[in-house]
Amino acid sequence: MTVAYTESAYPVPLKENGLIVEYKSGAHSHDIPQKTRDLEIAHMLELLKAKPTFNPNLKFDPKKHLVFKEEYYKTTTTATLEDLGITKTRTAPISGFAAAHPFPLISQEAVDMMLWEAFQPNVIENYARLPNSGLSKGTTRLDFHLGGHCRYIAPFTWDLYNSPEVSEIISNFVGVKLGPMFNSELGHMNVSLASLDPEEVKEIPQTKEDLLAKMEHLDKNKDDVPSSLGLHYDSGTIALVIMLDLGEGAVGGETGIVTGDDKMFRVPDPKIGYATLIQGIVLKHVATKPVSNSNRITGVTGYAAAPGSGKLDNCRNTSNKPSVLPRAIHTPYWSEWIEYRFKNLEAHLKQEREKVMERFAKGAEFDQLAMIDTIKEMEKYLHDSWKEMEAVHNPPYPPAEFNTPYQDLPDYE
Ligand SMILES: [Fe+2]
Known part of the structure; x- marks a missing residue:
């Protein structure tokens, strides 16, 4: 019987609720305009191809492409939730870690290869x-999202984000054993491109003075800040954000985090190849776009509790499911999500099964109450794996939660 699941206040995605009605047929109302493909995207591919050592068949090599050094654990500025004055969160945080300021992570050659893989015409067509x-807010034909391509047609990027070395770096910062989420949440890009159309360029502030005046206005009028992703929580536990392109003299475009006193804290912008980390599932944040005519491209990948870490992941679908995020494709998205969740649950079940029999072998008494908690947690995990599917759940987006001050959040337990 499926009747119970269809009795919802919001049975289908509606445009007036901020949702993508044609989420099953590719969200083509949000396709990248031909002009952008012909001008700016073609230009970017030309520039990459023209680099003297460029090799379109480059393989990912952690020794060569990861530039992280042990000492960066010490030299990188980090903040805890407590440092940011955040005492109440929408779900249990994975650890006290909140954010890491930019640290060097990948080489320019790796950056170029990730851009090359992402800006191919078939990727733009199918995954952007x-x-x-x-x-x-205030986006144009030059601001878009791209992602979900890596597992299928971007082997370099796939290998980079899946490398044990990258997971280890993130795990060390966060203090919990983490691994990458599923493909649709891997290698996502927030793209803003500089216009190459002279008529459009005339409309954008040019001089440093004009740009700074505009920034000053925006600092005072938070609601006017142009952004490709307004105030939100992530659906993944930890976001690794790598700067892939940032035009010289770019003004604006930083990630802003809302602190416990409801103020905005701008994370200093990374240099190209540098990365930042945030616990995005509990930190409210905004991805702004530059006010200058500049490229700004970030690569974002979700990491969560790894299988065998003793914890189940706490990921959601709120902000990345196909009816909300136009670039997410219905069948791969949900298939990969279920594969991810079942794999995690399988690993967790195995671990719990072995623990029970180890206790038994040692002659310990069976702990009924502890086992009930363990099973209840897995029941909730299974329920959470389907509860946001479009077949049953299409509330208005963004949800009220995204604008609720931390201290007014309901208790999650
Ligand atoms: Fe985010």
């Missing part, structure tokens, strides 16, 4: 879409 206007 303009943002959902429900959560973006």
Whole structure:
């Protein structure tokens, strides 16, 4: 019987609720305009191809492409949730870690290869879409999202984000054993490109003075800040954000984090190849776009509790499911999600099964109450694996939670 699941206040995604109605057929109303493909995207591929050592068949090599050094654990500025004054969160945090300021992570050659793989015409066609206007502001034909391509047609990027070395770096910062989420959450890009159309360029502030005046205005009028992703929580536990392109003299475009006193804290912008980390599932944040005519491209990958870490992941679908994020594709998205969740649960079940029999072998008494808690947690995990599917759950987006001050959040337990 499926009747119980269809009795929802929001049975289908509606445009007036900020949702993508054609989420099953590719969200083509959000396709990247031909002009952007012909001008700016073609230009970017030309520039990459023209680099003297460029090799389109480059293989990922952690020794060569990861530039992280042990000492960066000490030299990188980090903040805890407590440092940011955040005492109440929407779900249990994975650890006290909140954010890490930019640290060097990958080489320029790796950056170029990730851009090369992402800006191929078939990737733009199939895996890139303009943002959902429900959560973006002041975007143009030059601002878009891209992702979900890595597992299928971007082997370099796939290998990089899946490398044990990268997981280890993130785990060490966060203090919990983490691994990458599923493909659709891997190698996501927030893209803003500089216009090459002289008529459009005339409309954008040019001089440093004009740009700074605009920034000053925006600092005072938080609601006017142009963004490709307005105030939100991530659906993944930890976001690794790598700067892949940042035009010289770019003004604006930083990630802003809302602190416990409801103020905005701008994370200093990374240099190209540098990365930042945030516990995005409990930190409210905004991805702004530059006010200058500049490229700004970030690569974002979700990491969560790894199988065998003793914890189940706490990921959600709120902000990345196909009816909300136009670039997410229905069948791969949900298939990969279920594969991810079942794999994690399988590993967790195995671990719990072995623990029970180890205790038994040692002659310890069976702990009924502890086992009930363990099983209840897995029941909830299974329930959470389907509860946001579009077949049953299409509430208005963005949810009220995204604008609720931390201290007014309901208790999650
Ligand atoms: Fe985010």
